[in-house]
Amino acid sequence: MAKNEMLPGTLGMLVLRVLQHGSLHGYAIAQRIHQLSNDLLQVEEGSLYPALQRMLLKGWVQAEWGISETNRKVRFYRLTAAGRKQLQAEISDYDRLNQGIQAVLSKA
Amino acid sequence: MGEFFRRIYYLLNRRRLERELANDIEVHREMMGQEYRKDFGNTLRVREQAREAWGWSWLDHFAQDVRYGLRILRKNPAFTPVAMLALGLGIGANTALFSLVYGVLLKPLPYAQGHQLVVIRQAFAKTGADDVLFSVKEIEDYRAQSKSLAELEEYHGMSFILLDGQEPDEVRTGVVSAHFFDLLGIKPYLGRFFADTDDKPGADAVLVLSYPYWQQRYGGDPSIVGRRFRMNDKVHTVIGVLPPIPQYPRENDVYMPTVACPFRSSEMMINGREQHMMRAFGRLKPGVSLNSGNADIAGIAARLQRSYPAYYPADQGFTASMDGLQNQLTERVRPMLWMLLATAGLVLLIACANVANLALARTMRREQELALRAAVGASRGRLVRQLLTESTLLSLAGGALGLLLAWGCLSLLVRFVAGFTTRAAEVSISTPVLLFTLVVSLLTGLAFGAVPAFFQRLDVVHSLKEGSSTASSRSSRHTVRNALVMAQVALSFMLLIGAGLMMRSFIRLQSVDAGYDAENVLTAHVPLSFTKYKDDKSVINFFDRVLQKLEGTPGIRAVAANNGAPLTPHGQPSRTAFVIEGRAFAPNEARPESDEMYATPDIFRTLGIPLISGRFFTRQDTPDKPVVVISQSLAHHYFPHQDPLNKRISGDDGKHWVTIVGVAGDVKQYGLEQEPVETVYVPFVLSPMVGTLLVKTAGNPMNYLKQVRDAVYSVDPEEPVTDVKTLDELRGDSMAATRLTSLLLAMFAGLALAIAATGLSGVTALLVSQRTREIGIRMALGAQRTAVSRMFVVQAMKVILFGLVIGIAGAALGSRLIATLLFSTPPTDPLTFVAVALLFVVVALLASYIPARRVSKVSPLIALRSE
Numbered sequence: 001m002a003k004n005e006m007l008p009g010t011l012g013m014l015v016l017r018v019l020q021h022g023s024l025h026g027y028a029i030a031q032r033i034h035q036l037s038n039d040l041l042q043v044e045e046g047s048l049y050p051a052l053q054r055m056l057l058k059g060w061v062q063a064e065w066g067i068s069e070t071n072r073k074v075r076f077y078r079l080t081a082a083g084r085k086q087l088q089a090e091i092s093d094y095d096r097l098n099q100g101i102q103a104v105l106s107k108a
Numbered sequence: 109m110g111e112f113f114r115r116i117y118y119l120l121n122r123r124r125l126e127r128e129l130a131n132d133i134e135v136h137r138e139m140m141g142q143e144y145r146k147d148f149g150n151t152l153r154v155r156e157q158a159r160e161a162w163g164w165s166w167l168d169h170f171a172q173d174v175r176y177g178l179r180i181l182r183k184n185p186a187f188t189p190v191a192m193l194a195l196g197l198g199i200g201a202n203t204a205l206f207s208l209v210y211g212v213l214l215k216p217l218p219y220a221q222g223h224q225l226v227v228i229r230q231a232f233a234k235t236g237a238d239d240v241l242f243s244v245k246e247i248e249d250y251r252a253q254s255k256s257l258a259e260l261e262e263y264h265g266m267s268f269i270l271l272d273g274q275e276p277d278e279v280r281t282g283v284v285s286a287h288f289f290d291l292l293g294i295k296p297y298l299g300r301f302f303a304d305t306d307d308k309p310g311a312d313a314v315l316v317l318s319y320p321y322w323q324q325r326y327g328g329d330p331s332i333v334g335r336r337f338r339m340n341d342k343v344h345t346v347i348g349v350l351p352p353i354p355q356y357p358r359e360n361d362v363y364m365p366t367v368a369c370p371f372r373s374s375e376m377m378i379n380g381r382e383q384h385m386m387r388a389f390g391r392l393k394p395g396v397s398l399n400s401g402n403a404d405i406a407g408i409a410a411r412l413q414r415s416y417p418a419y420y421p422a423d424q425g426f427t428a429s430m431d432g433l434q435n436q437l438t439e440r441v442r443p444m445l446w447m448l449l450a451t452a453g454l455v456l457l458i459a460c461a462n463v464a465n466l467a468l469a470r471t472m473r474r475e476q477e478l479a480l481r482a483a484v485g486a487s488r489g490r491l492v493r494q495l496l497t498e499s500t501l502l503s504l505a506g507g508a509l510g511l512l513l514a515w516g517c518l519s520l521l522v523r524f525v526a527g528f529t530t531r532a533a534e535v536s537i538s539t540p541v542l543l544f545t546l547v548v549s550l551l552t553g554l555a556f557g558a559v560p561a562f563f564q565r566l567d568v569v570h571s572l573k574e575g576s577s578t579a580s581s582r583s584s585r586h587t588v589r590n591a592l593v594m595a596q597v598a599l600s601f602m603l604l605i606g607a608g609l610m611m612r613s614f615i616r617l618q619s620v621d622a623g624y625d626a627e628n629v630l631t632a633h634v635p636l637s638f639t640k641y642k643d644d645k646s647v648i649n650f651f652d653r654v655l656q657k658l659e660g661t662p663g664i665r666a667v668a669a670n671n672g673a674p675l676t677p678h679g680q681p682s683r684t685a686f687v688i689e690g691r692a693f694a695p696n697e698a699r700p701e702s703d704e705m706y707a708t709p710d711i712f713r714t715l716g717i718p719l720i721s722g723r724f725f726t727r728q729d730t731p732d733k734p735v736v737v738i739s740q741s742l743a744h745h746y747f748p749h750q751d752p753l754n755k756r757i758s759g760d761d762g763k764h765w766v767t768i769v770g771v772a773g774d775v776k777q778y779g780l781e782q783e784p785v786e787t788v789y790v791p792f793v794l795s796p797m798v799g800t801l802l803v804k805t806a807g808n809p810m811n812y813l814k815q816v817r818d819a820v821y822s823v824d825p826e827e828p829v830t831d832v833k834t835l836d837e838l839r840g841d842s843m844a845a846t847r848l849t850s851l852l853l854a855m856f857a858g859l860a861l862a863i864a865a866t867g868l869s870g871v872t873a874l875l876v877s878q879r880t881r882e883i884g885i886r887m888a889l890g891a892q893r894t895a896v897s898r899m900f901v902v903q904a905m906k907v908i909l910f911g912l913v914i915g916i917a918g919a920a921l922g923s924r925l926i927a928t929l930l931f932s933t934p935p936t937d938p939l940t941f942v943a944v945a946l947l948f949v950v951v952a953l954l955a956s957y958i959p960a961r962r963v964s965k966v967s968p969l970i971a972l973r974s975e
Binding site: 025026027030045046050051052053054056057058059063068069072073074075 | 110111114115118128129131132133135136137138139140142153154155157158159160161162163
């Protein structure tokens, strides 16, 4: 499968979005995004983990211990209240941007 | 918890969080691997990228640089101690001198709003009298008329005898107006200070003790307040103790209000506008500048001159001005301290240039290591940072060493400045001094680290390809190294010139003929109680009896009393104006002035002052036929083409005349570096204002101290004998400043020379080792060993001579800055310049010859194989 590059700045939004329904570990986050995008989007660990560290520092997600499907101790990332707010903000920003782009594309 | 705190949390829990992150990524890989059956290699890069988000990578890199730097420094036993020592000496000298400069010149006065405190001065500008003290009347005028001063208080220093049941003690007494301590903003340590009621005529006499006097004499007795002492035939009650702070304008033992001082409260003082005796201190009103204060005070002086022309003749140019107290207190020591600090700065510069050179040579040897690090991904910036970290570590270690050195020699330096300012007690290694040392160390590290970092080739290809640097880069760095050596030579030459000039001044000063014979003369101060010895007769009687007792003592050759031994630091000049019989003076014309020396007849024999013409006065010269002896310079000045003998002069405009019977040799009473002051010797029977005993002895004069004390005590057991010194000691003390300045400068210069010499030797050694191959070829082709070593010496000498030329030019310009500190030595004294230059060439020859001689140990075969 060809690797699809994501729009810059959207990875955080997608991560936050897939965490909205419950906490996941790193690999599961990547998998979720991959599946939900109908295999269009591939999340590299080289961008996922730095992004997760940034979000931890911002206080949008929290890490807590859990057990993976492979029976390994691993950190699960959970959305915080601040993260939820951030997600709303990013989605509405993205919507506006998207509308703008669409408008240009359809009229030009 | 905000983001900032989370960052700190990540910093503090870095290790655990790193493990957790590594675990996350590992699990991720495993699950991926299961799915795709692939191995993804090591996770280091991902982990590093993720960690960078925490924002602490710079710290990790820094710690890495420090660890690596420490390892490198430890592994260089040849370089590290030498560099550390050079830097330590340089930084230590700067730290020590800065602690002096800070404590004495920069630190605010330890008084409330010290910057508002001012000293007021009066002057008769046209007569050269630039520090005229104040009379009671004048103090009252300034206090009443000043618009710029919030307060004005007076001070004068006296010396009284305090009787407390123990041995009589002469106490340095500060006589002050009631609010003097309030002016300074000091709070009492015990009891209270003076109040207005203490300073009213008829008030009971009270005393405030200084902290050190209370500690030393009364062991810090807490019940001291209320104790009664006898002073000036009156009972004085202690009301308080000063806190342990430096006292201005001088250190005193006790303080009393003006009414308690028998002089200050006399009718003559209170009403005599011309009785100049006090110093005046003031506090500027908030927001008033020194300039407007000066204008205010000068205006009052101008009004006084108009109102009282008899006291302030127009042709004498009466003025008044004010100066900040801090400025005033440090006037004498300021130029010397700045000069010494500048000198220390030069030493540090030399040390910097030296270590830069060593470091440059060392980085060259590390070229391949640096290239390798660059090859595996270190950026140029990272390598430069590594080099700077190393140099800064080194300079910090040097700074720590310097701090130790400075701390070790601080007490010596404090004693040195104590002779010049009362602020010496405030000198210590304080926080600002520590900060200064830290900043200087860091700057030093960056300065000498920047040289190799800047000139070191840090690209991969060339270094790895050649295995050693190319000829062109080598020669450019060679130029840098030569420039550094030249700078060291020039700077240390300048320092040596400074030291040489100071030492020459000192030698000149030592051989000055002061006009008297200082050998084996004991001097002591006998300050008679003013209240007990009220009239001339009782004073004459006292000294006659003491002198008689001493004259009969075996081993004592001559005894005399006068009003001040030559070169005593307490010498109060007694000036008088006089007229010469037969010469007309207009009423307003300035009269001739001279020093008055009151003395017993044997003063000339005791001090060995030569007779030029006429005769000395003797015991047969009684007040009914008054005679005086004048000094040679006075005779030349006022009797240029005539014989002064038998001429008559008068100190009171012709009411009484005295006859000149002799001319005596000139004596340097106030300083070896000063011209002798014109003096009239007045027999003490005419005016017994004497207080100094001088005893010429057969052997060591200190052995006769007991006889002198016994003689005084047998006449009056309540009179103290103080300030016991020999004339030799007084002479030595008077040169202490010059001696110590030249000693310190010589130390600095010697240090600089040693550093420069090692630098030179290091560069030549490096040159020899770099050109081993060339030497081998030369010798294989038949060159003599001596010729080859001479080649290196000549090369080194070229650099040195260049540096020397720069140094001579710099010294010729720079030595003018210290001209005021020199004594009968021109700043471009040719002998000093030639001698220092010769010394330099000799040292430089040695420094370059020793490493160059190693050439002779090179075997051509080994040399050819060396690269």
